[in-house]
Structure formats: C-alpha cells, structure tokens
C-alpha cells in the first residue's frame with residue numbers, strides 16, 4: 040500500500056481529522072510532528088502555551104501507539120525535514136492542516152513548493168474551522184462582515200470526518216525525543232487533562248448541562264462557565280466540526296426551554312465567529328499588521344504610554360480591567376467579556392495601538408491562534424470587521440456594575456481590594472481621593488488610584504477619531 044506522511048501541526052488528535060481521513064482513504068499513514076523554528080518561537084513566547092503543546096503532543100504519541108503506529112518527531116525547517124523523511128520512508132505525499140495567519144499561510148506555501156519541486160505531492164487541508172473558508176466564500180474574496188457570513192454559515196452542513204479506518208505505519212526510522220517545556224524556556228509542567236480524551240470528556244459534560252446557561256455565563260465572569268475550549272480548539276485536541284455538529288444536534292432537542300435554546304444559539308454564534316476570523320485572515324493576508332478598514336490605516340495609535348506598564352501589570356486603578364489582566368497572567372486565559380473591556384481600555388483610554396495589546400497577550404495566552412487574536416483586536420480597536428460607525432468604548436466602571444455587580448470577580452483577582460465595600464469598588468476615582476486624604480501612601484501592596492480619568496480620555500479619543508477619520512474618508 041502507498042504511504043503518505045501526515046504532518047501534525049495544530050491538529051493534535053486522531054478523531055474528526057481532515058488530513059487523516061483524506062490521506063487514509065488510499066494510503067498507510069506515517070505520522071510526523073516537526074518542531075520548526077516558527078512554531079518554536081511562538082511556544083517560547085508563552086511558557087504556559089509551551090507546556091500545553093508538549094502535553095498535547097505526548098498525548099498524541101500515546102494515541103497513535105494505541106492505534107499501532109509510531110509518531111516520528113523531528114526538529115528543523117518543516118519543508119526540509121518533510122522532504123528528507125518522505126524520501127527516507129518512500130512516501131509519495133505529505134498532508135497537513137492549513138494555517139490561517141499570514142506567516143503560517145506563507146510558510147505553508149513555501150513547504151508545498153519545496154515538496155512539489157522534489158516530486159512529492161503536498162496537500163494542505165482545512166481542519167481548524169468547522170466550515171472551511173471556501174465553503175462560505177465561494178469566490179476567492181471571503182467575507183468582511185460577520186452578519187452575512189453568519190447567515191451563510193448557518194446554512195452549511197457540518198459533518199465530522201470518520202478516521203476509524205485509517206491505518207498507521209510503524210516504521211523503524213529515527214525519531215527525536217518529544218519536546219519538553221524546558222526546551223522552550225518554560226518552567227511549567229505539561230499539566231493534567233491535556234489530551235483529546237480528557238477534552239472530549241469535559242466537552243460532553245459541558246454539553247450536558249453548563250452550555251444551557253451560556254447566555255448568562257458569557258456575561259458573568261465571576262461564575263465564568265463558558266466552555267474554555269479556546270486552547271483545545273487552537274491545538275486541535277478536539278475538532279471544531281465535532282463541537283459545532285454536537286451543539287447543533289443538542290439544539291434540536293424539543294424539550295429545551297427557550298433560554299436554553301438561546302444559549303445554544305449564542306454558543307453556535309461564537310463558533311461561527313471563530314470560523315469568520317479564520318476565513319478573514321485567510322483571505323486578507325495583510326491583517327497581521329494592517330487594519331482591514333482602509334479608512335483606519337493611517338489612524339494614529341500610540342506605541343507607548345506612561346501607563347502602559349500599569350495596564351500590562353493589572354494596576355490601572357480600574358478594578359475590572361485589572362482583574363481581567365490578572366486572571367490572564369495567573370491562568371493563561373481571560374473570560375471573553377473581560378477581553379473586550381480590557382482591550383478597549385488600552386486602545387481608547389490610553390490610545391495605545393491594538394498590535395501592542397495583541398503582542399502582550401500573546402505572552403500569556405495558552406491558546407495559539409494568531410488569526411483569532413488579530414481579528415478580535417482589530418474588531419475592538421474599531422479598525423477591523425466591526426462596521427459600527429464609531430468605536431465601542433467601554434466604560435470600565437459601568438461595565439463592572441453591570442457584569443460583576445457583587446464584585447466577586449474583582450475581589451477574586453485583586454486581593455488588595457477584597458475588603459473594600461461594593462461602593463468603593465464601583466467608584467474608584469472617589470475611593471482614590473478618599474484614600475489620599477486619609478493616607479497619602481500608595482505602596483506596592485496598595486491598590487493604585489485610576490491612572491487616567493475615563494470620561495475625559497474617552498471624550499478626547501472620540502473627538503480625535505471624528506477629526507482624523509473625517510479627513511481620511513474625504514481624501
């Protein structure tokens with residue numbers, strides 16, 4: 040039987056795997072993982088991410104062994120490694136999962152070219168989204184706006200791939216040791232529960248009950264039972280098709296209450312947003328560094344600000360903003376509601392460039408999907424696919440009253456304010472003035488006064504926005 044290499048990248052599972060299903064129809068699979076310099080740099084940038092990846096790859100190796108195969112691990116430039124392995128094992132082709140961010144798309148093309156020049160078939164398949172970009176786009180241009188995309192997305196069938204019949208080859212070719220976190224400068228352990236089996240079990244439990252309260256959870260960071268699927272989806276420990284198909288099927292349950300059905304619909308909308316941003320990055324290759332909206336390409340955001348380090352450290356004096364940052368730094372994840380509020384504060388209150396915020400979060404997030412971080416940061420900064428007439432500037436105090444009315448989330452992440460009254464939490468400017476009168480000391484242990492007056496900053500930003508964008512659109 041012919042042999043095909045399946046190169047695992049951000050698709051570290053065997054179920055519902057596009058590449059395996061397609062290659063496995065006509066060939067025995069030689070499973071390979073290449074730790075190349077681009078992947079290594081991304082892992083090096085976030086120590087928790089590095090540990091997660093190492094755990095996921097080790098789990099994949101075990102699953103392949105159970106299915107009778109042997110994962111071959113190599114380090115080096117992907118194209119060169121795959122070309123020499125294909126020759127060594129007599130594989131006629133190599134299959135791998137597409138990347139969606141500009142760097143990844145370019146790297147995919149380079150690898151494809153190098154393999155094809157050597158007479159080796161190279162097939163790149165869509166595996167990360169539940170609906171592939173071409174299925175919604177049709178033409179090569181993709182969707183720039185979410186609403187029409189979502190309408191189209193809902194009409195698409197989502198069918199997970201069956202990989203149960205794929206056969207693995209167990210070849211006696213040299214394999215290097217599995218990567219360990221220390222290789223990427225990380226001191227974290229690989230962690231429990233980082234395997235397709237564990238993720239699947241947690242997802243099934245979530246689907247059973249918690250997902251039915253998703254409408255509330257996405258607005259209640261203190262309780263926060265959103266799915267936490269971002270990291271498993273980004274490393275492919277579970278297929279997006281599997282998730283979307285099972286949520287759709289759950290929504291067909293005739294016994295659901297209206298609010299439960301709403302929760303499931305909102306969850307599907309979130310999955311569609313993921314596919315939307317993936318296709319956006321795929322079709323608009325300059326997004327990494329350049330705004331989607333032409334009129335915003337010359338809009339000036341600062342690269343720096345006197346309070347940028349305070350924002351980075353969770354010490355802006357706005358408790359909800361700081362709580363979000365501290366959750367991220369402590370866990371590698373931030374509640375979705377908080378991401379929008381914290382990002383808005385950076386872009387509009389401090390006037391700092393969305394790319395600065397994105398790159399900062401890259402150091403802390405476990406999930407690894409540049410297309411999603413860029414798409415969302417552009418959206419929040421008002422330079423991307425959100426077509427609202429004006430940027431949505433969140434008031435961090437009003438948002439705290441609305442989404443954390445008992446202050447539980449804030450108190451959990453900011454111990455310095457845990458003993459304060461609710462009133463003090465929700466009136467940070469007044470509280471700071473009161474503290475200054477009583478005790479004019481703000482040491483490391485005390486919580487800082489607000490670094491900026493939100494109302495003044497927001498108004499100034501909007502004025503500048505109106506001026507500069509009016510000029511940009513009149514040119």
Ligand SMILES: Cc1cc2nc3c(=O)[nH]c(=O)nc-3n(C[C@H](O)[C@H](O)[C@H](O)COP(=O)(O)OP(=O)(O)OC[C@H]3O[C@@H](n4cnc5c(N)ncnc54)[C@H](O)[C@@H]3O)c2cc1C
Nearest residue numbers: 265266267268269309310312313375378379382411412415
């Ligand atoms: C400024 C900003 C930056 C972000 N950066 C990232 C990022 O780097 N990586 C990332 O995966 N998500 C990012 N998001 C989107 C979203 O906040 C996270 O996916 C979500 O917080 C993850 O938690 P969860 O898995 O519990 O999500 P849930 O609310 O349970 O949603 C389920 C899944 O839907 C997808 N999803 C939900 N919301 C979005 C969205 N707005 N855009 C795209 N997909 C979505 C995710 O895959 C998520 O796991 C960002 C959002 C903002 C506002």
